[in-house]
Amino acid sequence: MIRHIVIWTLEDPADAPRFKALLDSCADLVPGMLAFEVGIRAPGLEANADVVLISAFADAAALDAYQRHPAHQAVAAQLGPMRRERRVVDFERA
Template sequence: MIKHIVLFTLKDPANAPKVKALLDSCKDIVPGIREFEVGIKTEGLEATADVVLVSTFDDAAALAAYQPHPHHQGVVAQIREMASGRQVLDYIC
């Protein structure tokens, strides 16, 4: 399995719910997505990002199908306009 984690820092943290909704719309776009969770920074808890995506894919092929998927690419384009930074970590689990 492949774990795919993405942290987003937003230009305006008030856009976090919109970013979450956009990401949530990707959770079933390709076969092989096992887990897909989107979280928003919680006031009072430590955070260096505004939104996080934690997802698990069956294998590298499933992740490779997800990345260029037209729906995902449309979401990426919208989030890119709202984000000031992004960090990604993919690893085998």
């Protein structure tokens, strides 16, 4: 299994709900997507970023299919101008 975690800091943190809604539209895009959860920072809880995606894929091929999927690419194009910073960690999990 491959875990795919992405963390964003937005130009305007008030855009977080819209950003999340766009990301949520990518859930269940490809076979082999095992988990997909988007969270936004909560007032009063520690955070140094605005949005996080925690997802899991059966294998690297499923992650690649997700990243190349036209719907994902269209969403990514909309998210790009809204973000200040993006960090990614992909790792294998038994």
